[in-house]
Structure formats: structure tokens, C-alpha cells
Amino acid sequence: MSHAAAEPVKTVKFFTPGVFIVLLVALNGLVFIAGRFIFGIGAVTNLDNQYPWGIWIGIDVAAGVALAAGGFISAAIGHIMHRERYHAIVRPALLTAMLGYTFVAFGVFIDIGRWYYIWHPLVMWNPNSALFEVGICVMIYLTVLYIEFLPIVTERFMGRVNLPGILKVFNNLLNRLLTFLDNALGKTMFVFIIAGVVLSSLHQSSLGTLMVIAGDKMHPLWQTPILPLLFLISAAGVGIPMIIFESLIASKSFKLEPEMKVLTPLASYVAPILGVYLSFKLGDMFIRESFVYLGEFTAQSIAFYIEIVIGVIVPLFLFLNKKVLKTPLLLFMASAMVVFGVLINRINNFVIAYHPPYADYPYFPSYGEISVTLGCAALLVLLYRACVMIFPVITPEAKANHS
Amino acid sequence: MKNINRRNFLKFSSALTFASAGLTSNAKAAPNNILSPDRMGVLVDTTHCVGCRNCEWACKTSHGHDAGDIEKYHNREVFKEFRRPKDHSFTVVNEFENPKNELIPINVKYQCMHCDKPACVSACIVGAFQKNEMGQVTWDGGKCIGCRYCMVACPFQIPTFEYEKAIEPNINKCDFCFERTSKGGIPACVEICPVEALMFGPRTELIRVARQRIKRNPERYKNHIYGEKEVGGTSWMYLSSVDASQLKLPKHKDKTAPGVSESIQHGIFAYFVPPLALYAWLGGIMWISKRRKEIIQEVVEEEAK
Ligand code: SF4
Ligand code: SF4
Numbered sequence: 001m002s003h004a005a006a007e008p009v010k011t012v013k014f015f016t017p018g019v020f021i022v023l024l025v026a027l028n029g030l031v032f033i034a035g036r037f038i039f040g041i042g043a044v045t046n047l048d049n050q051y052p053w054g055i056w057i058g059i060d061v062a063a064g065v066a067l068a069a070g071g072f073i074s075a076a077i078g079h080i081m082h083r084e085r086y087h088a089i090v091r092p093a094l095l096t097a098m099l100g101y102t103f104v105a106f107g108v109f110i111d112i113g114r115w116y117y118i119w120h121p122l123v124m125w126n127p128n129s130a131l132f133e134v135g136i137c138v139m140i141y142l143t144v145l146y147i148e149f150l151p152i153v154t155e156r157f158m159g160r161v162n163l164p165g166i167l168k169v170f171n172n173l174l175n176r177l178l179t180f181l182d183n184a185l186g187k188t189m190f191v192f193i194i195a196g197v198v199l200s201s202l203h204q205s206s207l208g209t210l211m212v213i214a215g216d217k218m219h220p221l222w223q224t225p226i227l228p229l230l231f232l233i234s235a236a237g238v239g240i241p242m243i244i245f246e247s248l249i250a251s252k253s254f255k256l257e258p259e260m261k262v263l264t265p266l267a268s269y270v271a272p273i274l275g276v277y278l279s280f281k282l283g284d285m286f287i288r289e290s291f292v293y294l295g296e297f298t299a300q301s302i303a304f305y306i307e308i309v310i311g312v313i314v315p316l317f318l319f320l321n322k323k324v325l326k327t328p329l330l331l332f333m334a335s336a337m338v339v340f341g342v343l344i345n346r347i348n349n350f351v352i353a354y355h356p357p358y359a360d361y362p363y364f365p366s367y368g369e370i371s372v373t374l375g376c377a378a379l380l381v382l383l384y385r386a387c388v389m390i391f392p393v394i395t396p397e398a399k400a401n402h403s
Numbered sequence: 404m405k406n407i408n409r410r411n412f413l414k415f416s417s418a419l420t421f422a423s424a425g426l427t428s429n430a431k432a433a434p435n436n437i438l439s440p441d442r443m444g445v446l447v448d449t450t451h452c453v454g455c456r457n458c459e460w461a462c463k464t465s466h467g468h469d470a471g472d473i474e475k476y477h478n479r480e481v482f483k484e485f486r487r488p489k490d491h492s493f494t495v496v497n498e499f500e501n502p503k504n505e506l507i508p509i510n511v512k513y514q515c516m517h518c519d520k521p522a523c524v525s526a527c528i529v530g531a532f533q534k535n536e537m538g539q540v541t542w543d544g545g546k547c548i549g550c551r552y553c554m555v556a557c558p559f560q561i562p563t564f565e566y567e568k569a570i571e572p573n574i575n576k577c578d579f580c581f582e583r584t585s586k587g588g589i590p591a592c593v594e595i596c597p598v599e600a601l602m603f604g605p606r607t608e609l610i611r612v613a614r615q616r617i618k619r620n621p622e623r624y625k626n627h628i629y630g631e632k633e634v635g636g637t638s639w640m641y642l643s644s645v646d647a648s649q650l651k652l653p654k655h656k657d658k659t660a661p662g663v664s665e666s667i668q669h670g671i672f673a674y675f676v677p678p679l680a681l682y683a684w685l686g687g688i689m690w691i692s693k694r695r696k697e698i699i700q701e702v703v704e705e706e707a708k
């Protein structure tokens with residue numbers, strides 16, 4: 001693993017006017033999170049006995065897990081298939097996954113009524129429960145992600161520990177510890193990398209199994225026994241677009257050249273995965289004959305059209321086009337559409353499709369719920385920015401070539 | 404029955420301390436679904452129910468909830484609004500117009516159906532729900548983490564959650580008067596019913612009685628025992644003069660609610676073979692692609708010499 005080229009971003013300052021806006025969004029979210037813990041879920045959300053799950057589960061947890069899929073996809077391409085030219089994207093994707101899953105766990109923590117019992121699934125098992133499987137896999141995978149990130153930390157500080165004053169005596173010790181850790185991790189890392197890919201495949205698909213038990217309560221446009229397969233393929237499909245999406249935003253905001261030499265070949269994987277996904281999705285629709293609902297004019301059918309046309313079909317054609325793959329702006333737009341499509345798909349599955357037998361009004365998220373969801377996303381962006389400025393994550397390859 | 408006593412004991416002790424809660428819950432970790440063939444049920448005959456709502460009062464009283472005066476329950480104003488069980492009202496009675504006879508409305512009591520293959524039991528992340536061998540589906544507050552997946556799963560929209568509580572919010576639902584029925588007693592609501600609209604007994608016996616009633620009085624009843632087959636069968640069953648869906652009893656197929664999801668779940672995890680096979684396969688690819696790279700490297704270096 002040669003990551004020699006990655007280094008902490010030094011081209012811009014942490015605080016810019018844009019960052020202040022993000023900070024405000026984050027603070028607004030934190031206020032409502034505090035409200036939830038002091039006054040209960042009912043005080044902040046529109047959730048009730050008809051709609052037990054809202055956007056905190058649909059977006060923060062379900063979409064969060066899907067959009068962090070770049071981590072396992074890049075690990076599979078970069079490390080398992082050993083395509084060296086993609087190494088530049090492995091670290092940013094890993095960081096996104098690590099932060100993303102941290103916030104997924106945080107989202108669960110906020111959403112469950114008895115947050116202080118969040119450890120219960122570790123000792124109280126129900127192997128019949130899809131949620132139990134998702135919970136356990138996410139916990140283990142989060143640990144694996146932290147372990148995978150450790151070498152980046154050791155690389156940053158190894159041989160450079162320089163504590164001031166009286167603490168100097170520890171410098172040598174800490175340095176030796178870091179060197180030892182780096183060595184040990186280097187030799188065993190492959191175990192964790194493969195484990196990460198396996199765990200991801202498991203919980204990405206089990207996330208789809210979650211809603212199967214809701215049976216008739218879920219709109220037939222989405223309710224199908226192949227939900228786990230659809231979730232897995234769509235997670236794999238959004239992995240690369242998410243990496244591209246982030247990379248292009250990062251290079252813009254850090255004033256680096258877009259890494260097209262890596263992104264263009266990477267983007268060529270996207271169309272085939274989207275194609276497979278689309279064929280399963282449409283095939284399933286024809287087998288179950290759920291297309292009859294497409295003729296209706298309901299919130300569900302509109303949501304379905306948006307998801308499938310803007311999220312899958314249009315970007316599929318865009319990713320087939322060579323010019324799109326080579327033009328940063330077009331590539332960005334195509335990737336953003338896939339990201340949007342998967343986001344909408346998860347919202348559709350967990351929120352829009354859910355219709356319990358005694359529902360007498362539809363669910364719409366409260367201001368507090370939206371604030372918390374946006375706040376968590378804002379916190380994630382800030383942490384990402386801080387991390388790439390502290391740790392060697394981004395490889396400013398293009399800059400070296402052009403200056 | 405011995406089994407039930409043991410569980411009862413565990414329930415008490417699990418409330419004692421943090422640590423012992425962990426231990427005892429481990430002892431009953433996986434919810435077992437061993438059902439007695441003599442398990443109990445209730446037959447609700449909606450053609451008998453007069454809508455006195457005594458059952459609502461008895462249910463509250465027997466569970467230590469604030470019930471108020473029983474007279475107040477005879478006020479029929481409440482029927483203007485369709486109500487659902489929630490919080491400390493584990494059961495509610497609603498009223499419907501009778502298409503056959505305008506003067507005699509139809510009253511229907513709702514509560515947990517105590518499914519034979521309960522979705523809530525299958526879904527709960529920590530196994531806080533349990534199907535007891537005599538049919539009762541009970542909830543263990545010592546385990547619950549408040550994720551509300553049971554509510555997503557239940558086909559009858561029964562479990563409710565205390566959203567207003569910041570600490571120890573409970574899941575609420577009818578527990579089939581477990582305290583009474585596990586000791587051979589009868590449910591409080593059945594006991595108080597003045598017109599025998601509720602009949603408590605072994606489920607198989609109830610089905611026999613229901614068939615008999617339909618046969619003797621085909622004018623009076625629809626030929627359908629709601630709950631006999633729905634979602635794989637439920638402990639509570641209904642007889643009515645009109646179609647069950649007109650009484651807002653949701654239409655369900657015979658297949659059990661957790662059936663599909665459990666078979667998917669167990670397919671993905673069959674003895675951990677699929678995950679391990681995937682691990683081995685990925686490990687193989689990793690080894691081969693690395694090796695290929697090394698060989699190419701060696702060839703290049705040799706040629707350079
Ligand atoms: S009706 Fe709902 S809560 Fe009651 S046993 Fe069935 S699934 Fe569980
Ligand atoms: S809310 Fe409680 S009882 Fe319901 S599924 Fe979650 S942990 Fe189980």
C-alpha cells in the first residue's frame with residue numbers, strides 16, 4: 001500500500017463564509033437534539049402511533065448507510081481487486097464511510113426511545129429480527145472502519161510526536177508505540193478490509209429486509225421479497241457516484257484540480273451496475289404486476305417516478321456517454337442524480353411507502369426533525385473538512401502535475 | 404405451565420438490577436415460539452356486543468391504570484369518533500352503522516390479536532416480545548430499547564409508544580391479562596362483559612363454537628371467523644353480521660407476517676455459510692490480484708536486466 005502522495009490539505013483556511021453557514025445549520029440541529037433528550041421524541045417530531053418511523057430512520061439511518069457505501073466499494077476495487085491507480089480515492093471514501101457510519105449510529109441513538117439501552121442488542125439477541133442483524137453488523141463495521149483509518153493517524157504522527165515541556169519524556173515512547181501499531185496494522189489490515197466488504201454486503205441487504213415484515217402496510221410499488229437484493233445493488237451503484245460527487249466538491253472547495261484521471265475510469269463502472277439495478281427493479285415490477293399503480297396519480301406514484309427516472313434512467317444514459325465521463329461538470333451532475341435517486345429511494349421505502357391500516361392523515365416531518373437531519377449532515381461536513389486538514393487523506397496529484 | 408412460572412420469576416428478577424437484567428435476559432435470549440395445542444383465545448361476537456364499554460373500564464382497573472367511574476363509560480358520545488387503543492387504553496370499543504338494521508348499531512372491541520405467528524415477536528431487535536405457550540403475547544420493559552420496529556411490523560397497528568416521555572417510554576398493548584391467565588384466571592374484560600360478547604376458552608374449542616353459531620344462524624352471521632386464518636391465525640377471533648372490513652378489521656391474507664422476512668433472513672445467514680463463503684471468495688481474489696501484480700513486476704524487472 002503506497003499512499004505516499006496523500007497529505008493534509010493546506011491550500012485553504014478552515015473558516016470561510018460558507019463554513020459559517022454550515023456551522024449555523026449544525027447549531028440549529030444541536031438545539032433540537034437537546035430538546036429531544038430533555039422533552040422526549042414527541043416534543044420535537046411529528047411521529048406518532050400511526051407513523052413510528054420518520055426521516056430520522058429514512059434519511060439519517062437508511063440513506064446514511066447507503067451513501068456511505070463508497071467505503072466498501074472503494075476498498076473492494078482498490079485493495080481486493082488491487083487496482084492501484086484508484087488508491088487516491090480509497091482514503092477519502094474511507095473517511096466518508098467512517099464519519100457516515102458514526103452519524104448513522106448517532107442517528108439511531110437520537111431516534112430510539114430508550115437511548116441508554118443502546119447496548120442491549122449486544123447481549124440480548126433475536127436472530128429472527130432483521131433490525132438485530134443490521135444493528136450488530138453496523139456496530140462491528142464501524143469498529144472495522146476505525147481500525148482501517150488508524151494507519152492514516154499513525155502515518156500522520158509517527159516520528160513526529162513532539163510534546164512540549166515536561167511531557168517530552170513520553171515522545172520516544174509514543175513514537176515507538178505508533179511505529180509498532182503501524183507495523184502490526186500493515187500486516188493484518190487485509191483481514192479487516194475483507195471483513196469490511198463482507199459486513200457491508202450483509203447489512204446493506206438486511207436494511208432492505210427491514211421493511212419486508214411490514215407486509216401490506218407498505219405500498220406494492222416497493223414491497224417485494226427481493227428488497228434486500230435491490231438495496232444491495234443500489235448501495236453498490238451509489239458507491240462510486242458518491243465518491244465522485246465528494247471528490248469534485250472537495251477539489252472545488254480546497255482549490256485543487258479535479259482528479260479526472262482517476263474519476264473518469266472509475267465512472268465507467270457505474271452504468272453497468274445501474275443497468276443491472278434497473279432490470280431487477282423493472283423485472284420485479286412486471287412479475288408482481290405492480291405497474292398498475294403507476295397509472296394512479298398519488299404521492300406514491302409520483303415519488304416512484306422521480307426515484308426511477310431522475311435517480312436511475314437519466315443518469316444511466318449519462319454514464320454511458322463518454323463526453324459526460326470526461327467533463328467534470330457533467331460527471332458531477334450525473335453523479336449527483338444517482339446520489340439523489342438513492343436518497344429518495346430510501347425515503348420512499350421507509351416513509352412514503354408506509355401506510356398503516358388505520359392511518360387517517362399522512363406523515364410530514366416537523367421543523368425539529370428536519371433541523372436535526374440537516375444538523376447532522378452539517379456536522380459531518382465540518383468534521384470531514386477538519387479531518388482532511390489534519391490527516392493525510394487527499395492526494396493532490398493533479399496539482400503536482402500542473403504547477 | 405411450569406415454564407410460565409419460571410418466566411414469571413425471571414421477569415421479576417430482571418427488574419432488580421442492571422447486571423442481573425443482563426444475565427437473566429441472556430437466559431431467555433431467543434424468544435421461543437413453543438405453542439400449546441390447548442392455547443387460549445377469545446371469541447368476540449360483535450352481534451352480541453352492546454357497546455357498554457365495561458371492558459374498557461375493567462381492563463384499566465385490572466392493570467392499575469386510572470379508570471375513573473364505570474358509569475361514565477356508558478356515555479355513547481365517544482362513538483362519534485373512531486378510536487384506537489393507546490397508552491393506558493389497551494382496548495377500545497367503536498361503533499358502526501348496521502346496514503341490515505339501522506336501530507341496532509354494531510359495536511366492535513379492539514385490542515392486540517395475540518397472533519400465533521406474531522410479527523412483533525419476530526421483529527423486536529432485542530426479543531422484548533414473547534409469545535407464551537398459552538397464547539399470550541407479552542412485552543418485557545426491561546429489554547426494550549424503544550426502537551418502535553414492533554410498531555412498524557404489527558399488521559393490526561397495535562403496539563403504541565409513549566412519545567411524550569423523555570425517560571423510560573413504554574410500549575403499550577393488551578397483554579391478555581397475563582397475570583391472570585397464566586394462573587388459570589380469565590381476562591378482566593371477558594369477566595365483566597354482561598352479554599357474553601366475549602368468550603374465553605381453548606382456541607380450538609372457540610373455533611368449533613363459532614362454526615356452530617354460524618351454522619345455526621346463517622342469517623345472523625357472515626360465514627367467516629376473522630382471525631381463524633388471517634396472518635396465520637390469531638388468539639382473538641371475531642364473528643360478525645357484516646364483512647370484517649366494514650368493521651375496520653384489516654384485510655389480511657393467510658400467510659404469516661414474519662414468514663417471508665424470516666426466511667430471507669435465515670437464507671442470508673444459513674449457518675453463517677454465505678458470509679464465510681463471501682469472505683473466502685474475496686480473500687481469494689485479493690490474493691490472486693496481488694500475486695499477479697508481483698509476477699508482472701518481476702517479469703518487468705528481469706527484462707530490464
Ligand atoms: S396483533 Fe400485533 S402486537 Fe398483537 S401479537 Fe399480533 S403482531 Fe403482536
Ligand atoms: S420498541 Fe421495544 S419492543 Fe418494540 S421492537 Fe423496539 S425494542 Fe422491541
Ligand code: SF4
Nearest residue numbers: 462577579580590592
Ligand atoms: S385481555 Fe386483559 S389486557 Fe387485554 S383487553 Fe382484555 S382486559 Fe385488557
